[in-house]
Amino acid sequence: MDVFLQQLINGLTLGSIYGLIAIGYTMVFGIIGMVNFAHGDVFMVSCFIAMIVFVMLTTVLGLSSIALAFLVVLVVSMILTALWGWAIERVAYRPLRGSFRLAPLISAIGVSIFLSNFVQVVQGARNKSMPPVLSGGITLVESDSYSVVLSYKQCLIMGVTAVLLTGFWYLVQRTPFGRAQRACEQDRKMAALLGIDVDRTISLTFVLGAALAAVAGVLYIMYYGVVSFSDGFVPGVKAFTAAVLGGIGSLPGAVLGGLIIGLIEVFWSAYFSIEYKDVAAFSILAIVLIFMPSGILGRPEVEKV
Amino acid sequence: MSVAGINVLVDETRAIQAGGKPPLLSVRGVSTYYGSVAALKGVDLDVGEGEIVTLIGANGAGKSTLMMTVFGAPRARDGSITYEGRDITRLPTHAIARLGIAQSPEGRRVFPRMTVFENLQMGASLHGERHFAEDLEKVCALFPRVKERLHQRAGTMSGGEQQMLAIARALMSRPKLLLLDEPSLGLAPLVVKGIFDAIRRLNREDGMTIFLVEQNAYHALKLAHRGYVLVNGRITMSGTGRQLLDDPAVKAAYLEGGGHGAAPGGAHG
Numbered sequence: 378m379d380v381f382l383q384q385l386i387n388g389l390t391l392g393s394i395y396g397l398i399a400i401g402y403t404m405v406f407g408i409i410g411m412v413n414f415a416h417g418d419v420f421m422v423s424c425f426i427a428m429i430v431f432v433m434l435t436t437v438l439g440l441s442s443i444a445l446a447f448l449v450v451l452v453v454s455m456i457l458t459a460l461w462g463w464a465i466e467r468v469a470y471r472p473l474r475g476s477f478r479l480a481p482l483i484s485a486i487g488v489s490i491f492l493s494n495f496v497q498v499v500q501g502a503r504n505k506s507m508p509p510v511l512s513g514g515i516t517l518v519e520s521d522s523y524s525v526v527l528s529y530k531q532c533l534i535m536g537v538t539a540v541l542l543t544g545f546w547y548l549v550q551r552t553p554f555g556r557a558q559r560a561c562e563q564d565r566k567m568a569a570l571l572g573i574d575v576d577r578t579i580s581l582t583f584v585l586g587a588a589l590a591a592v593a594g595v596l597y598i599m600y601y602g603v604v605s606f607s608d609g610f611v612p613g614v615k616a617f618t619a620a621v622l623g624g625i626g627s628l629p630g631a632v633l634g635g636l637i638i639g640l641i642e643v644f645w646s647a648y649f650s651i652e653y654k655d656v657a658a659f660s661i662l663a664i665v666l667i668f669m670p671s672g673i674l675g676r677p678e679v680e681k682v
Numbered sequence: 683m684s685v686a687g688i689n690v691l692v693d694e695t696r697a698i699q700a701g702g703k704p705p706l707l708s709v710r711g712v713s714t715y716y717g718s719v720a721a722l723k724g725v726d727l728d729v730g731e732g733e734i735v736t737l738i739g740a741n742g743a744g745k746s747t748l749m750m751t752v753f754g755a756p757r758a759r760d761g762s763i764t765y766e767g768r769d770i771t772r773l774p775t776h777a778i779a780r781l782g783i784a785q786s787p788e789g790r791r792v793f794p795r796m797t798v799f800e801n802l803q804m805g806a807s808l809h810g811e812r813h814f815a816e817d818l819e820k821v822c823a824l825f826p827r828v829k830e831r832l833h834q835r836a837g838t839m840s841g842g843e844q845q846m847l848a849i850a851r852a853l854m855s856r857p858k859l860l861l862l863d864e865p866s867l868g869l870a871p872l873v874v875k876g877i878f879d880a881i882r883r884l885n886r887e888d889g890m891t892i893f894l895v896e897q898n899a900y901h902a903l904k905l906a907h908r909g910y911v912l913v914n915g916r917i918t919m920s921g922t923g924r925q926l927l928d929d930p931a932v933k934a935a936y937l938e939g940g941g942h943g944a945a946p947g948g949a950h951g
Binding site for chain 1: 753754755772774775779780783784785791793795796800803804805808810851855
């Protein structure tokens with residue numbers, strides 16, 4: 378039971394990070410029907426940005442308050458990563474809109490390769506590590522053989538994720554921008570007829586997706602303390618899997634899928650074997666898709682017109 | 683072509699006589715293509731301020747294409763479109779909408795996974811919260827069915843209700859020029875009458891200029907000040923509503939047999 382509780386906490390932590398990345402996949406797919414393969418690498422870039430900003434704040438500027446440093450790192454990473462997201466859409470995807478369906482997909486793979494190689498060149502090929510921050514935690518269950526600990530880091534990860542997702546949900550459901558975004562998802566041409574600047578809405582979708590990936594990046598680097606140029610791929614694929622599992626195009630689905638993938642991975646590692654955790658995650662995906670082809674919360678293709 | 687040219691001259695004179703100024707919307711020699719297939723072949727047409735102008739024609743004549751070409755989607759390959767004296771031929775679609783033109787398009791195109799209320803909010807995108815409540819009340823008075831369904835998802839409504847919503851949504855932007863593409867499609871006769879009454883009132887009381895595409899030629903010509911006949915992408919005839927109603931060729935092609943009423947189908951979502 379204790380082990381289960383501990384793994385549950387670990388799984389939800391990892392799942393939060395996947396969920397944040399998955400939103401970027403699902404939103405972009407929703408609005409332009411394209412899988413943005415570069416999104417995982419955008420996440421990786423944000424990890425590096427977070428690390429560099431953190432090191433600059435603490436060593437160069439001598440900032441001693443961890444809370445303040447975290448806040449600054451979060452904001453700066455979100456802004457810079459959002460800029461990357463905006464630039465990528467502008468340079469690599471927008472010129473291909475209206476071209477054949479596979480063109481932006483190929484372009485996305487190109488961007489993905491570019492980003493990981495770019496980071497490899499400017500940051501070096503070795504793992505980069507960051508000094509540990511925010512140690513300690515709350516001991517939930519105390520016993521001789523096993524203690525269940527909810528670390529402060531995990532609290533922070535789940536807390537930040539919950540707050541940002543709530544804010545994001547509000548943005549999409551209740552604001553004029555969110556409405557325009559959903560309208561573009563459902564009928565781009567009609568949205569334009571109503572005076573919505575569709576290109577701008579798509580740009581902002583990329584910006585938002587990248588900003589959320591940056592949040593994931595900051596939390597990831599803080600939690601694991603290590604990142605390398607190739608770390609965009611696996612979390613990216615996992616988050617994409619999460620988006621598909623939850624039903625691509627569905628925002629709650631992305632978060633749910635992220636949590637499920639995180640939990641499967643962690644539980645499988647704890648109870649069975651750590652080597653096969655990815656196999657487990659992808660097998661569940663395959664099984665779910667056989668019985669629910671549009672994912673858990675996805676909507677079927679057919680619609681009453 | 684020469685006949686069409688003469689008609690254009692007549693129309694221009696009329697428009698200038700009517701308001702003493704150039705027409706609100708002016709389409710000159712517009713050709714639109716789908717791939718290499720021409721859907722419009724040099725269309726000339728004017729809509730003067732405060733007028734109801736109707737465009738009638740058979741299925742596939744290019745009526746809806748003309749409506750969408752005004753918004754630049756698809757874009758006219760040749761010719762020019764001016765609105766309030768300004769060339770809008772190359773403007774992006776959303777910029778054209780922002781000039782005060784609204785459209786209730788072919789196939790209704792309501793946002794199916796949004797509520798009726800949200801659809802109306804989308805219609806009011808240009809104004810945001812300003813006079814939203816007031817306009818909402820107005821369209822609800824015009825279409826009580828829309829009011830009943832405010833918090834239902836638009837995609838779950840019947841075709842007729844979606845049609846009303848599409849018109850209501852267009853009205854929410856307080857357009858100067860309203861483009862209506864087959865507003866009677868799929869509606870019960872009584873509702874059609876209600877919609878045509880509503881169009882007349884919008885024109886008379888609010889001075890809204892209306893450009894109406896209809897297969898229901900009889901109703902449309904009775905309602906309109908002027909009308910055009912579109913055949914295979916070309917304007918073949920134009921005149922006042924009365925003139926066209928009495929014209930033997932129009933009668934034979936569009937009025938007799940009554941087969942051009944609110945025929946279902948033919949629209950794609």
